[in-house]
Amino acid sequence: xxxxxxxxxxxxxxxxxxxxxxxxxxxxxxxxxxxxxxxxxxxxxxxxxxxxxxxxxxxxxxxxxxxxxxxxxxxxxxxxxxxxxxxxxxxxxxxxxxxxxxxxxxxxxxxxxxx
Amino acid sequence: xxxxxxxxxxxxxxxxxxxxxxxxxxxxxxxxxxxxxxxxxxxxxxxxxxxxxxxxxxxxxxxxxxxxxxxxxxxxxxxxxxxxxxxxxxxxxxxxxxxxxxxxxxxxxxxx
Numbered sequence: 001x002x003x004x005x006x007x008x009x010x011x012x013x014x015x016x017x018x019x020x021x022x023x024x025x026x027x028x029x030x031x032x033x034x035x036x037x038x039x040x041x042x043x044x045x046x047x048x049x050x051x052x053x054x055x056x057x058x059x060x061x062x063x064x065x066x067x068x069x070x071x072x073x074x075x076x077x078x079x080x081x082x083x084x085x086x087x088x089x090x091x092x093x094x095x096x097x098x099x100x101x102x103x104x105x106x107x108x109x110x111x112x113x114x115x
Numbered sequence: 116x117x118x119x120x121x122x123x124x125x126x127x128x129x130x131x132x133x134x135x136x137x138x139x140x141x142x143x144x145x146x147x148x149x150x151x152x153x154x155x156x157x158x159x160x161x162x163x164x165x166x167x168x169x170x171x172x173x174x175x176x177x178x179x180x181x182x183x184x185x186x187x188x189x190x191x192x193x194x195x196x197x198x199x200x201x202x203x204x205x206x207x208x209x210x211x212x213x214x215x216x217x218x219x220x221x222x223x224x225x226x227x
Contacts, residue, residue, distance in 0.1 A: 004158070033214065043159075043205065045214040056212050091159065093215075103149065104215060106159035 002026070004107035006092050012113045018080040021110045023092030025074070031055075031095040032075050033104060034067060038088035046090075049075060082114045118142055119208050121218035128196045128225055136191040136221050138206030147209040148189045150180055153220075154202045162204075165189060176200070196225045 005024045013019050025032045034046040046065070047057040051072035060067070064083070069075040079086055089111050093104040120139045128134045140146050147166055151159040163174025170182045180191045191204060201224050207215040 006158075031213070035215070035217075042219050043207075043215075043217040045216070048212070048214060056214065058212075059214070093159075103161045103164055105161065106151070108156070108158040 004092055004094050004105055006090075006107040006110050008110060009108065010111045010113075012115065013082055014115055015084055016081045018078065019082055019112060021077045021079075021090050021092075021112070023075045023077070023107060025092070025094030026096075026105055029094035029096050029105075030072070031097065031102075031104075032069060033093040033095075034075070034077055035091045035093065036088050037091070037109075038085070043091065046077075079112070082112075084114050087112055087114045118216055119206055119218040121204075121206055121221045123221050124219075125222045125224060128223070130198050130225050130227050131195050134193050134196040134200070134223065134225070136204050136206075136223060138189045138191065138218055139187050140189065140206075140208050141187060142208060142210075146189075148180075148182065149207045149209065149215065150174065150178070150189075150191050151205045151207065152202050153205065159205065162191070196223075198225050198227055201225045 007022045030051050032049040035043050037043045045059040048055045049069045052069050066078045089109040091109045093106045095102040095104045118141050149164045150162040153159050162178050163172050165172050165182045173179045178193050203220050203222050205220050206218040
């Protein structure tokens with residue numbers, strides 16, 4: 001069974017440009033999460049999808065970030081326009097159920113560098 | 116307020132010796148606690164979780180963790196460390212809305 005995949009693995013863009021990150025969850029997982037780790041600090045939650053609906057987007061830092069999950073399959077996270085402080089590693093995770101007993105399976109992450 | 120704390124940035128241990136990676140939490144009620152490991156250039160891998168029941172939880176790769184409610188701790192342990200265990204370890208708790216709240220991570224270095 002394929003795990004969570006993310007594309008690209010690395011992205012280097014200039015301040016003010018736009019970047020779109022993609023996440024493909026494990027097949028059959030309705031729950032999809034985005035997290036990020038900035039500047040070697042804690043990994044922090046961004047948002048949670050259940051199928052195509054945003055269940056919780058309380059961690060989204062500002063309106064420069066837009067997440068979508070069309071059809072309830074893969075998800076994209078767009079940063080527009082990118083700022084220097086957006087640099088970090090963006091992780092996607094998925095889980096089979098939404099309850100607290102279900103572990104979340106993580107992808108390898110996308111390392112974003114904004115120069 | 117920090118709800119998951121990993122007090123050590125790095126832990127050094129010799130191969131074959133027991134290892135402990137510390138984690139404490141601050142939350143009322145019953146916590147849902149997890150350990151993840153990140154190997155170089157890889158994603159986070161689930162190691163083990165505590166939901167309820169036995170305080171000693173066994174996980175992947177010979178790791179185990181002990182839930183201690185009185186000390187609000189969930190330390191990760193392994194009886195005999197391997198060089199291949201060298202990685203970044205994250206403790207996390209799941210809140211009521213199912214998001215994971217992570218500690219800052221502890222780098223484990225196992226020397227031959």
